Amino acid sequence: MRWTQTYIPTLREVPSEAELISHQYLLRGGYIRKLAAGVYIYLPLMQRVIEKFSRIVREEMNRAGAIEITMPVLHPAEVWQLSGRYNTVGKEQMRLKDRHEHELVLGGTHEEIVTYLLKGELKSYKQLPINLYQIQVKFRDEIRPRFGLMRGREFIMKDAYTFDADEKSFDVSYQKMVDAYFAIFKRAGLDTRKVESDTGAMGGKAAHEFMLIVDTEGGEQNLVFCDRCEYAANMEKATFREANPPALESELHPVKEVDTPQASTIEEVTALLKVEAKRLVKTLIYLGDGKPVAALIRGDRGLNLTKLKNHLGVNELEMAPPSIVEKITKCPVGFAGPIGLPNIPIIVDNEISRLRNFITGANKFEKHLINVNLGRDFKATAVADIVEAQAGEKCPLCEGYLTIKRGIEVGNTFMLGTKYSASMGAFFLDAEGNEKPFIMGSYGIGITRTPQAAIEKYHDSKGIIWPKNIAPYLVEIVPVNYEKEEHKKAAEHIYKELVNNDVDCLLDDRLDRAGVKFNDADLIGIPVRITIGEKSLKQRRVEIKYRGSDNVELVELDGVVAVVRKLLSQVN
RNA sequence: CGGGGUGUAGCGCAGCCCGGUCAGCGCGCCGCGUUUGGGACGCGGAUGUCGGAGGUUCGAAUCCUCUCACCCCGACCA
Numbered sequence: 312m313r314w315t316q317t318y319i320p321t322l323r324e325v326p327s328e329a330e331l332i333s334h335q336y337l338l339r340g341g342y343i344r345k346l347a348a349g350v351y352i353y354l355p356l357m358q359r360v361i362e363k364f365s366r367i368v369r370e371e372m373n374r375a376g377a378i379e380i381t382m383p384v385l386h387p388a389e390v391w392q393l394s395g396r397y398n399t400v401g402k403e404q405m406r407l408k409d410r411h412e413h414e415l416v417l418g419g420t421h422e423e424i425v426t427y428l429l430k431g432e433l434k435s436y437k438q439l440p441i442n443l444y445q446i447q448v449k450f451r452d453e454i455r456p457r458f459g460l461m462r463g464r465e466f467i468m469k470d471a472y473t474f475d476a477d478e479k480s481f482d483v484s485y486q487k488m489v490d491a492y493f494a495i496f497k498r499a500g501l502d503t504r505k506v507e508s509d510t511g512a513m514g515g516k517a518a519h520e521f522m523l524i525v526d527t528e529g530g531e532q533n534l535v536f537c538d539r540c541e542y543a544a545n546m547e548k549a550t551f552r553e554a555n556p557p558a559l560e561s562e563l564h565p566v567k568e569v570d571t572p573q574a575s576t577i578e579e580v581t582a583l584l585k586v587e588a589k590r591l592v593k594t595l596i597y598l599g600d601g602k603p604v605a606a607l608i609r610g611d612r613g614l615n616l617t618k619l620k621n622h623l624g625v626n627e628l629e630m631a632p633p634s635i636v637e638k639i640t641k642c643p644v645g646f647a648g649p650i651g652l653p654n655i656p657i658i659v660d661n662e663i664s665r666l667r668n669f670i671t672g673a674n675k676f677e678k679h680l681i682n683v684n685l686g687r688d689f690k691a692t693a694v695a696d697i698v699e700a701q702a703g704e705k706c707p708l709c710e711g712y713l714t715i716k717r718g719i720e721v722g723n724t725f726m727l728g729t730k731y732s733a734s735m736g737a738f739f740l741d742a743e744g745n746e747k748p749f750i751m752g753s754y755g756i757g758i759t760r761t762p763q764a765a766i767e768k769y770h771d772s773k774g775i776i777w778p779k780n781i782a783p784y785l786v787e788i789v790p791v792n793y794e795k796e797e798h799k800k801a802a803e804h805i806y807k808e809l810v811n812n813d814v815d816c817l818l819d820d821r822l823d824r825a826g827v828k829f830n831d832a833d834l835i836g837i838p839v840r841i842t843i844g845e846k847s848l849k850q851r852r853v854e855i856k857y858r859g860s861d862n863v864e865l866v867e868l869d870g871v872v873a874v875v876r877k878l879l880s881q882v883n
Numbered sequence: 884c885g886g887g888g889u890g891u892a893g894c895g896c897a898g899c900c901c902g903g904u905c906a907g908c909g910c911g912c913c914g915c916g917u918u919u920g921g922g923a924c925g926c927g928g929a930u931g932u933c934g935g936a937g938g939u940u941c942g943a944a945u946c947c948u949c950u951c952a953c954c955c956c957g958a959c960c961a
Contacts, residue, residue: 323910323922324895328954348953396961403960420961454884454959462960470961513961629958725961755961791920826921833921844920 312784314819317355321831331529333766334459336775340835349456349464353759356835359783359815360762361467365446367498367780368469368756375491377442377471382424384448388414390423393735399626405450405464417450422513422731422753425472429749430737436476439739439749440484444471446758460763461531461719467758474732474749476741481750485726488754492521492722495756500778500883501765503721506534507544509617513753515727520545521756522718529767530717535700539711546715547617549700550707553662557589560667564682566650571679575645577610580679584670587611591670592663592683594647596636599625603639607649607671607691608660612698619697622658640674648672648680649689659691660698719764720757727751766836769859769883775836776859778883784817786875787837791825791844801843805853805871812872833858838882839875857882 319341328345329335337343342357353361369379388406391397397404397416405417418424425443433441446469456464471488475481489505496503501523508520522534522545535549536542544550574583581588591610596603597619604623608614620628633644639655640647648671649657663669668682685691702715732738732748741747757764762781769776779785786809790802802818809816817837819828825844832840842854847865855874856863859882866874 320893322894326894327889327896330955345953400961401959422961449961451961455955455957457954511961627959723961753961789920794919824919824921824923826919826923829921831922842920846920 312817314817314821317817319356319831319835320354321834329459331458331461331767332527332770333529333763334461336766336770336834336836337459337763340775342835343459347464349453349462351460351463351465351759356783357762360777360781361758363783364499364762364781365469365758368446368495368758371491371495371498372444372469372471374494375442375487377444377488377491379445380443381445381447382418382421382428384418384450386416386418386424388416390427391416393427394423394731395734396423403451403453405452418447419449419451420513420753420755421445421447421470422472422727422751423735426731426735426737426749426751429474430732430735433474433749434739436739436741440473440475440480442471442473442484442488444469444754458529458531458763460759461529463759466760469756469758471754473752473754475752476739476747476750478750481726481752485724485752488724488752489519492724492754492756496521496523496721496761499761499765499781501721501761501768504534504536504543504718506718507548508723509545509547509621510725513725513727515725515730518723518725520720521722521724523721523761523764523768524716524718525764525768526717527767529719529764532718532720534716534718535713536716537706537709537711538714540706540709542706542708542711544700545718546699547615549713550696551700551704551713552707554703554705554712556662556665557587559665563684563687564668566683566688567681568673568675568678569681570677571646572677574677574679575643580670581610584679584681586670590666590668592649592666594649594652594672596631596639596647597628598631598635599623599628601627602655603631603635604656604658605647605649605652606658606660606697607663608698609662609666612660612662612701615697615699618695619658622693622695622697623656640672642674642676646672646674646676646678648674648683650674650680650683652689656692657689658697659685659694661694661696662698664691664694719760719767721761721764722754722756724754725752727753770836773830774834777836777838779838779879782815782836782838784815784837785879786814786839786841787817787819787832787835788841788843789819789825789828789832791828791842793820794822797848798843798845801848801853801868804868805841805843808869808872809875814872814875839878841871841875859883 321341322339325335326338343351407415449468453464473484475484503521503523505519508518510518533546535544574580577588588610593608595606636644651674670681671683673680704713729748738746766775790798792798806818838858840856851868852865854863855866
């Protein structure tokens with residue numbers, strides 16, 4: 312392709328809407344333009360990236376035995392009512408009415424549709440297992456779209472759905488998708504980690520996420536890894552064992568009220584009473600589906616909202632506003648404690664059951680209680696793991712220690728069980744003639760977000776450094792003086808050679824100055840750049856360099872294809 | 884939805900407080916010329932319902948009211 316014949320509107324300045332470097336480069340490099348909040352136009356370069364990544368996804372999905380279909384984006388609300396999710400997905404679901412006042416939704420995912428498809432059609436265990444997938448636009452009315460393609464309201468996703476007759480067969484199907492995912496991301500030049508994740512609104516028994524580890528702002532999630540074994544989980548899901556548990560005191564001392572003037576935060580109280588934060592117990596008041604509940608965790612821990620939410624079995628969990636806290640504790644915020652609370656559930660973190668003579672708020676202004684003990688002084692409604700994992704704690708599985716890294720989710724896999732098949736009445740007959748619901752799995756890959764994640768990981772101060780297999784072009788030819796006849800001839804010669812050898816190639820045939828072309832080339836990030844300039848051309852040579860390094864190789868005009876091939880084979 | 888902020892030329896912004904040569908700057912764009920290996924220079928030029936509606940006023944980009952869009956923080960995230 313010639314630069315002047317396609318459309319690559321690069322920008323010199325950073326559009327004010329972009330925060331992340333990857334988002335900035337997508338805009339500046341002429342890959343995308345915003346149409347509305349979270350809604351983007353994919354320009355020619357982006358179109359090619361999508362095409363390249365989609366091809367890898369298709370090839371690996373097909374290899375794994377999945378079958379491609381295309382399901383509609385527009386769904387009748389009734390199908391969503393069948394699974395019951397119509398009432399639980401909430402405002403994320405785009406809804407509309409047609410001219411007949413018929414309720415429709417725009418699909419944010421397709422479990423219902425694919426289950427509806429197979430319900431009634433697929434009747435025998437002999438037809439199982441089956442894996443159907445599509446690459447399709449999705450709509451989610453995100454509460455706050457941001458970061459360009461990373462969290463849009465409209466985006467492209469590959470979603471696959473497996474149907475199995477029994478757990479054993481399902482395990483095989485699931486593993487096939489896991490293997491396919493690793494193969495896909497590897498081919499795309501992206502080293503991903505599989506982590507355990509919460510199942511969230513999808514339901515089902517377990518789930519994993521495929522994460523690209525990054526060290527920039529773009530990391531959307533904290534991930535917990537063991538430094539010794541394979542344990543990996545996202546923050547919502549991660550568990551741990553304490554590396555340095557406080558010594559268990561043998562004697563229980565009597566509770567005593569102490570003055571803690573102007574000390575309501577953990578820092579202030581520990582400083583005042585000269586104790587470690589791990590001897591303090593925080594009493595946090597939350598509202599679970601509107602009803603107050605107290606959560607007790609150690610002073611040095613953070614509450615894991617997802618764990619508490621799952622434990623309580625509520626849909627919504629939010630910190631209680633000060634007015635409610637004050638009503639419940641009958642004192643200003645900052646001095647809440649478990650003793651003397653009205654009749655509300657008290658959920659106590661596991662660690663506290665191993666703590667004696669600890670310190671809590673007294674439910675009195677500027678007072679705390681010392682030597683408080685669980686069981687003797689107050690009762691727990693439940694004891695559970697409700698805190699966030701922290702770096703330096705021990706792995707739940709082995710003797711290793713946990714580290715925390717930032718990652719971007721590029722794929723996910725869900726073990727759905729029979730949640731959708733059972734609720735929607737999608738049954739088959741097994742070998743004994745019994746009617747059974749399908750055992751399902753669902754598997755997503757963000758087609759538009761993955762390239763942005765790749766940019767977040769692979770870039771420098773000048774622009775993108777694409778992994779070759781998802782780059783819009785493999786080679787960019789930059790004739791420094793395209794208007795000079797010899798330069799033009801050489802450029803056209805190389806262009807033709809590469810195209811004839813099926814190397815995706817972009818020829819910068821603009822009449823701009825060299826600096827403009829070099830800067831644009833760095834910005835859009837094509838892996839190989841071939842520069843045609845005065846000095847080298849006199850020796851019938853051109854310069855070849857990889858975007859990710861400064862090494863320049865001088866190559867004979869006729870030897871370009873071979874050198875390009877070799878260079879490409881050596882880079883990510 | 885709560886808190887904060889921004890809408891002025893394709894992009895980045897100034898002007899707003901204190902109403903009156905304030906319709907401006909840089910980049911980009913068009914023309915001519917010079918230049919030509921890391922975002923050139925000169926000369927000439929085009930481009931705006933100042934987000935929208937209403938109001939105050941002799942007069943509004945500027946003050947007031949309403950409204951829409953977008954951005955940031957939080958809640959949320961199949």
